[in-house]
Amino acid sequence: MFVCICNAVSDQQIADAVKAGARDIEDVQEILMVSTACGTCRQTAEAVIANTLLETAAGRSRPMHANDIANLVYAA
Numbered sequence: 001m002f003v004c005i006c007n008a009v010s011d012q013q014i015a016d017a018v019k020a021g022a023r024d025i026e027d028v029q030e031i032l033m034v035s036t037a038c039g040t041c042r043q044t045a046e047a048v049i050a051n052t053l054l055e056t057a058a059g060r061s062r063p064m065h066a067n068d069i070a071n072l073v074y075a076a
């Protein structure tokens with residue numbers, strides 16, 4: 001589904017960006033330009049980022065670092 005209509009960015013593209021290393025809305029904006037026009041998609045984009053970070057964290061083989069947890073809290 002499209003999250004950002006202005007820039008034609010889908011939830012899958014945002015999730016892929018997070019899986020590739022993006023950790024917050026600013027990272028995703030640099031990659032996909034999401035939420036850089038009207039901004040109405042920002043909350044949904046942040047929710048996709050947070051959910052993807054949680055899914056990624058759940059699949060990790062190493063223990064979470066304090067910075068990882070902080071990133072999840074601030075991304076939510």
Ligand code: FES
Pocket residue numbers: 003004005006007034035036037038039040041042
């Ligand atoms: S819908 Fe994303 S910037 Fe307008």
